Amino acid sequence: MKLRNKIFIIHITTLILLISIFVTTSFADDNIELNLYSKSCILVECSTNKVAYEKNSDTIMYPASTTKVLTAILAIENCNLSDKVTITNEMISKVPSGYATAYLKPGEQVTVEELLNCLLIPSANDAGFALAIHISGSVDKFSELMNEKAREIGCTNTHFTNPSGIHDNNHYSTAKDMAVIGLYALNYPQITNICAKTSYILHEGKYNQRNFETTNTLMKNSENNYYEYATGLKTGFTAPAGSCIIATAQKDEMKFLVVVLNAPEPENGTSYRDIDCKTLFEYGFKNFETIIKQNEKIVNFFDKFILGGIGISTIFKIGLTVLGIFICFAVIKRNNKNCEKVKKIANWVNLF
Numbered sequence: 001m002k003l004r005n006k007i008f009i010i011h012i013t014t015l016i017l018l019i020s021i022f023v024t025t026s027f028a029d030d031n032i033e034l035n036l037y038s039k040s041c042i043l044v045e046c047s048t049n050k051v052a053y054e055k056n057s058d059t060i061m062y063p064a065s066t067t068k069v070l071t072a073i074l075a076i077e078n079c080n081l082s083d084k085v086t087i088t089n090e091m092i093s094k095v096p097s098g099y100a101t102a103y104l105k106p107g108e109q110v111t112v113e114e115l116l117n118c119l120l121i122p123s124a125n126d127a128g129f130a131l132a133i134h135i136s137g138s139v140d141k142f143s144e145l146m147n148e149k150a151r152e153i154g155c156t157n158t159h160f161t162n163p164s165g166i167h168d169n170n171h172y173s174t175a176k177d178m179a180v181i182g183l184y185a186l187n188y189p190q191i192t193n194i195c196a197k198t199s200y201i202l203h204e205g206k207y208n209q210r211n212f213e214t215t216n217t218l219m220k221n222s223e224n225n226y227y228e229y230a231t232g233l234k235t236g237f238t239a240p241a242g243s244c245i246i247a248t249a250q251k252d253e254m255k256f257l258v259v260v261l262n263a264p265e266p267e268n269g270t271s272y273r274d275i276d277c278k279t280l281f282e283y284g285f286k287n288f289e290t291i292i293k294q295n296e297k298i299v300n301f302f303d304k305f306i307l308g309g310i311g312i313s314t315i316f317k318i319g320l321t322v323l324g325i326f327i328c329f330a331v332i333k334r335n336n337k338n339c340e341k342v343k344k345i346a347n348w349v350n351l352f
Contacts, residue, residue, distance in 0.1 A: 015307055033278055037272035038241070038263035042175040043280040046248070046255040047290060049183060052284045057175040060157060064236030064244045065123045065215075066178055067165035070146055072116055075131045076188050081113035083134075091130040094139060096316045100125040102202060103210060113190075113304050114202060115132040120165075120191070121200045122212035122233060128164035139163065145157075165178075167238045176257040182246040184258050195232030217272075218247060218274050221260060225274035229281065233257075243273040249281045256284045 003160040031293070034053065040061050045055040051057075081346035087108040110118075118127035132142035132343055138163055146160040155177040161168045173181075185191045198219050202210040213317070218230035229249040236244035241263035249256055258280045263273035 031217070032105075032285060036276045036279060038260045038276045040259075040261040041276060041280065042179050042259050043284050044179050044183065044257045045284065045325060046183065046186060046257055052256070052287065053174070053280060054349075057259075058157065060172050060174060062167065062171065062238065062241035062244075063164045063165055063173045063178055063261065064167070064241035065165040066182075066234050066236040066244050066246045066259070066261075067163070067171070067173075068119050068123065068128055068236075069178075069191070069234050069246055069305060070149065070160065070181050071131055071163040072120055072191050072194075073181070073188065074135060074142075074145060074149060075112055075116060076190050078135050079112045079131075079206075080118075081111065081190065082110045084109055084333060085112060085115060085130055085134045087126075087130055088133070091133050092126045094129040094162075094166075095125045095164070099125045099164075099166065102129060102212070106210075108208070110202075117194055117197075117200045118189070118202060120194045121214050123215045123235065124212075125164040125166065129162075131165035139186055146150070146227055150177065150181065153184045159242045165236055165238070165241075167240050175261050178246055178259045178261070179257060181246070182259065183234075185233065195234060196254065204282075216245070217271055218245075218248070218277060223271075223274075224269050225271050225278065226279050227274070227281070230277075231255075245273055247277045248278075249280075251285050254288055255327070256281055260333055285352075293302050 015150075031243040032053075036055060038055070040056040040059050041054065042051060042057040044051055056121075087104045087110065088104055089106050092101070092104055092106065094308050100123050102122065104118075104126045107322075111206070112131070112134075112243040115127045115131050118124040119131065129139065132139050136145055138141035142163055143161050146163070147158070149286060150158045150160070150173075158177040158181075160173075161171040165171070183206035195216075198214045198216075200212045202212065209233075214220065216230070216232070217225055217235075218227045227249065229251045230247065231249045231250050233246045241267060244261050244263070245258070245259070247258045249258070255290060260273050260276045260280075263271075263276055266272065
């Protein structure tokens with residue numbers, strides 16, 4: 001076979017494989033628009049990190065207290081849960097009036113684990129500053145550590161100036177970056193176990209006992225927007241940021257993560273943030289379950305009778321490749337003169 005014919009076959013086969021990859025990794029209709037209230041959001045399937053839906057997910061937004069997920073990650077990576085932290089004036093004076101706290105007092109001793117519970121369940125801002133200063137010695141140094149970690153795990157449009165999400169014009173992120181942070185946090189059961197709780201008691205049975213409830217109303221069955229599949233993770237709110245959340249939900253073996261940023265403030269008991277989460281989760285469950293069931297039927301057939309577990313995407317690619325080779329030979333045999341033209345087209349396609 002002439003060299004130009006071999007090159008032609010290689011290029012066409014490569015083109016077919018590229019097409020098959022794009023076909024088999026797509027699952028949802030790109031043209032679909034969900035009825036959502038938030039300005040920015042993203043829906044990700046957790047086992048594959050596949051984006052199932054997004055809206056303005058690269059737009060710079062204020063993340064509010066969803067920031068605390070990264071603070072929790074750094075606490076897990078830099079501390080032992082049993083480490084003791086002595087609360088100082090600096091730790092509690094950093095929190096502006098009106099922001100949630102765990103009512104920590106100077107001289108009070110708490111463990112890192114207790115601070116994490118206060119940070120993630122009632123969204124206590126003083127717990128975030130306590131962890132930051134304990135880890136790095138100052139909020140500024142901890143912020144540098146946060147930004148370094150964010151870049152390390154793949155965030156590209158994130159800059160944090162404090163550990164708790166206190167509003168600052170230079171404290172920002174995107175739905176996509178917050179999803180990266182949320183997915184990374186799922187690697188730590190120390191975080192997910194805390195975020196799965198709906199309440200927490202600090203210093204239980206002691207004179208300074210404090211009771212706290214989760215801010216994640218998706219998980220509280222007493223709330224209007226309770227969602228039975230919700231499993232976590234972290235809410236946020238400031239006036240400039242609007243209502244925010246990194247949320248997780250699991251139904252059977254399917255697990256999704258949602259980030260909602262800048263949803264309208266709740267009114268008359270209605271949380272638009274929670275409504276958006278439920279809309280996105282239901283969309284994800286519905287679409288992925290359909291795809292999984294279809295794939296299982298086809299794969300099981302081939303596993304049993306033909307290919308022993310290669311998988312439907314591989315089978316599809318092999319089929320396209322074989323078909324492409326037959327087409328190549330047919331074209332070469334019929335009109336060898338067209339090879340150079342097709343070769344040029346294939347070379348151009350390979351640039352992508």
